[in-house]
Amino acid sequence: MQIRGSLARGLLISLALTLIPVAAVSAQKINAGSKCTVNKQKVRYQNKTYICIKSGKKLVWYISPDEAKKQVNVTPSPTPTAPASSSQSAPVTQQTSCPTPLLQTPVDLSKVTSILYPGQERGGNYKAHGGFGFDNAKDNLVTVKIPLSGKISRVVRYRELGEVQYLFEFDGNCGVSFRFDHLRKLTPKFEAVVNAFPIKEDTRTDPVNPPVSVTVGEVIATEVGFLNNVSVDFGVYDMRQKNEASKDPAWASAHSQYPADSYGICWLNSLSQADSAAVNLLPSRDGINGKKSDYCK
Numbered sequence: 001m002q003i004r005g006s007l008a009r010g011l012l013i014s015l016a017l018t019l020i021p022v023a024a025v026s027a028q029k030i031n032a033g034s035k036c037t038v039n040k041q042k043v044r045y046q047n048k049t050y051i052c053i054k055s056g057k058k059l060v061w062y063i064s065p066d067e068a069k070k071q072v073n074v075t076p077s078p079t080p081t082a083p084a085s086s087s088q089s090a091p092v093t094q095q096t097s098c099p100t101p102l103l104q105t106p107v108d109l110s111k112v113t114s115i116l117y118p119g120q121e122r123g124g125n126y127k128a129h130g131g132f133g134f135d136n137a138k139d140n141l142v143t144v145k146i147p148l149s150g151k152i153s154r155v156v157r158y159r160e161l162g163e164v165q166y167l168f169e170f171d172g173n174c175g176v177s178f179r180f181d182h183l184r185k186l187t188p189k190f191e192a193v194v195n196a197f198p199i200k201e202d203t204r205t206d207p208v209n210p211p212v213s214v215t216v217g218e219v220i221a222t223e224v225g226f227l228n229n230v231s232v233d234f235g236v237y238d239m240r241q242k243n244e245a246s247k248d249p250a251w252a253s254a255h256s257q258y259p260a261d262s263y264g265i266c267w268l269n270s271l272s273q274a275d276s277a278a279v280n281l282l283p284s285r286d287g288i289n290g291k292k293s294d295y296c297k
């Protein structure tokens with residue numbers, strides 16, 4: 001997907017939202033996150049414009065993209081509940097029981113040729129996340145699905161190597177967080193969420209307020225990676241407890257500025273038994289560290 005195409009789609013979505021008729025509402029009380037009844041309805045309430053968007057199985061009011069941009073410019077970012085890209089951590093909120101297996105495999109493993117292992121040095125930096133490589137791909141057509149029900153917590157769309165990429169962070173309903181990076185083409189629901197924010201030149205994320213619900217198996221993207229490098233980053237963080245690596249005082253001290261490192265897990269072993277066996281047999285995508293990982297033993 002070329003930059004021009006990405007920007008055109010963003011402009012079309014923004015234009016479509018702009019053209020939705022705005023109704024004045026006085027009797028009904030509206031708050032961001034409260035229920036609505038007409039999908040894509042746009043209303044004006046207390047000097048703010050809201051749009052009715054489907055979140056999971058519910059219709060919920062969200063502040064319009066233009067309104068959200070104003071808030072980004074004037075409102076400080078709160079500390080995220082999952083420190084996937086933050087140097088601070090926060091207590092996990094109320095949880096439900098985690099499923100078994102924990103994760104639904106987010107991509108079609110028949111197309112995967114290599115695995116990036118979480119918990120290793122890559123490119124001069126420590127990576128708590130791993131990923132999937134598609135080295136034989138002739139295009140970027142890779143479907144990515146939500147592996148665990150939860151909520152979108154933080155997002156960013158940014159430019160890298162001349163292309164627009166998308167990063168999403170999620171708080172799972174059971175205290176396990178996860179993230180995707182190097183998404184290339186999003187499905188409409190997720191594109192609408194991230195297009196409320198400006199394109200950046202770095203990967204600093206913005207909070208999604210209120211968080212948007214997602215359901216396991218829901219498709220988030222239909223293309224990943226760059227034109228000549230087809231892959232998608234995937235990281236999982238168990239916020240209920242610190243990992244084994246963090247119990248080493250020397251390791252913990254070295255990673256003290258990056259709390260996400262202490263919660264990262266070897267997600268290869270959190271898939272179904274068959275898929276876990278399959279990914280563990282695949283070669284490593286990193287030619288330097290191979291399968292060496294602080295999380296995967």
